[in-house]
Amino acid sequence: MKHILFLLFLLFLGNSVLAALSIEGSYQGKNLIVQNPEDPDGFGFCATKVTVNGNIMPGGIGASAFEIDFSYFNLHIGQQVFIVIEHNSGCAPKILNPEVLLPRSTFKVAEIIVSASGKLSWKTTDENGKLPFIVEQYRWDKWVEVGQVQGKGKASAPNIYDFQVIAHSGQNTIRVVQIDHTGSKRTSKEVKFTSNLPEVKKNPIKVKEDIKFTAAEKPVETKYEIYDAYGNIVKKGFGSSVNCSALVKGAYYINFDNKTEKFVKS
Numbered sequence: 347m348k349h350i351l352f353l354l355f356l357l358f359l360g361n362s363v364l365a366a367l368s369i370e371g372s373y374q375g376k377n378l379i380v381q382n383p384e385d386p387d388g389f390g391f392c393a394t395k396v397t398v399n400g401n402i403m404p405g406g407i408g409a410s411a412f413e414i415d416f417s418y419f420n421l422h423i424g425q426q427v428f429i430v431i432e433h434n435s436g437c438a439p440k441i442l443n444p445e446v447l448l449p450r451s452t453f454k455v456a457e458i459i460v461s462a463s464g465k466l467s468w469k470t471t472d473e474n475g476k477l478p479f480i481v482e483q484y485r486w487d488k489w490v491e492v493g494q495v496q497g498k499g500k501a502s503a504p505n506i507y508d509f510q511v512i513a514h515s516g517q518n519t520i521r522v523v524q525i526d527h528t529g530s531k532r533t534s535k536e537v538k539f540t541s542n543l544p545e546v547k548k549n550p551i552k553v554k555e556d557i558k559f560t561a562a563e564k565p566v567e568t569k570y571e572i573y574d575a576y577g578n579i580v581k582k583g584f585g586s587s588v589n590c591s592a593l594v595k596g597a598y599y600i601n602f603d604n605k606t607e608k609f610v611k612s
Contacts, residue, residue: 364394365435370428371447372475372499373421378414378447380431381440382407392437397430411442424449424474424501449475449499451524451532456504460520460537464511468522468534473499477524481509484519484536486571486601497524512569512584513541514604515561546603552612555591559602570602 369378382391391410396403398419406412414429421427427447431439452475458468466481476499482489492512498505511520517540523533544561546568559568565586572581572588575597581588593611600607 364432365438366430366432367439367441368428368430369441369444369447370426371444372449373416373423373425373427374446374448374450374474375423376443376446377416378429378444379442380407380412380414381442382410382412383437383439384410385434386436387434392433393431393439394434395432397432399428422501424499445527448527449477450528451475451477451526451530452501453497453524453532455522455534458522458534458537460511460518460539462539462541464513464518464539464541465508466511466520466522466537467506467508470497470505470507471503472501473497473505474501475499475526477526479507479522479524481511482521482523483511483514484521485514485604486606489521490569492569495522513539513543514568515541515543515545516604546605548600548602548607548609550609552610553590553593554612556587556589557600557609558587559585568602570600573599573601 382393385392391408393407396407396414398416401419403414403418433439452472453470454472456469456471460466477497478494479497480491481493483492493509495507495509511518517538519536519538521534521536523531525531546559546561546566548557548559559566567584567586569584570582570588571579573579580593590611595611598609598611600609
């Protein structure tokens with residue numbers, strides 16, 4: 347997610363010194379509100395000029411608070427904007443609602459499919475900002491993030507994406523989600539495919555050093571997570587084995603392939 351950036355710098359204009367506050371983000375249909383203190387010399391207010399993408403905002407800054415009115419600039423939703431507020435150096439305006447320039451998740455999925463090999467493809471409309479799509483796979487009774495694809499953020503035309511999912515044995519359930527600055531999760535519908543991969547097994551039950559993963563009696567790589575008896579994750583990764591020599595003795599649970607099993611560290 348692209349964050350709003352603030353930059354403070356000095357502009358030297360002849361013998362006078364002006365400061366400038368800048369902010370950039372994605373236009374989401376709302377105006378910025380600026381708190382504008384009086385100039386310390388007693389001549390009017392702090393802000394002297396506002397530009398949006400290099401264009402001067404006409405008037406409206408001679409007050410203790412004002413709006414940066416984006417309707418003057420014929421912007422479309424999701425368009426990138428760069429605002430500069432020039433002001434006298436002895437004071438500083440304050441932007442009260444910078445979050446209105448953060449992108450929001452508004453996408454609609456026109457189509458989402460997944461092939462038997464795990465290639466996920468989806469088409470979206472109505473994106474209003476460049477946010478990453480998180481690809482999630484349902485396994486171990488929860489949704490697990492398996493990758494991300496950067497969103498294009500274009501609302502005017504369909505956006506097309508794809509991602510190769512690493513399958514586990516049996517039926518795989520996949521979806522894509524976005525999370526914007528509000529913290530809410532926007533999800534697509536679920537799609538499923540069944541892989542022809544053999545079931546993964548682990549051994550041994552009592553572990554001294556390594557847990558090994560096999561399928562059809564051959565070493566095989568799988569995604570895994572190891573939890574202690576209190577539910578704390580102690581190891582996770584992807585591979586054909588996992589070294590457990592540093593674990594203290596006791597009972598543990600391991601998620602791998604599409605299953606959860608218990609083992610004892612001895």
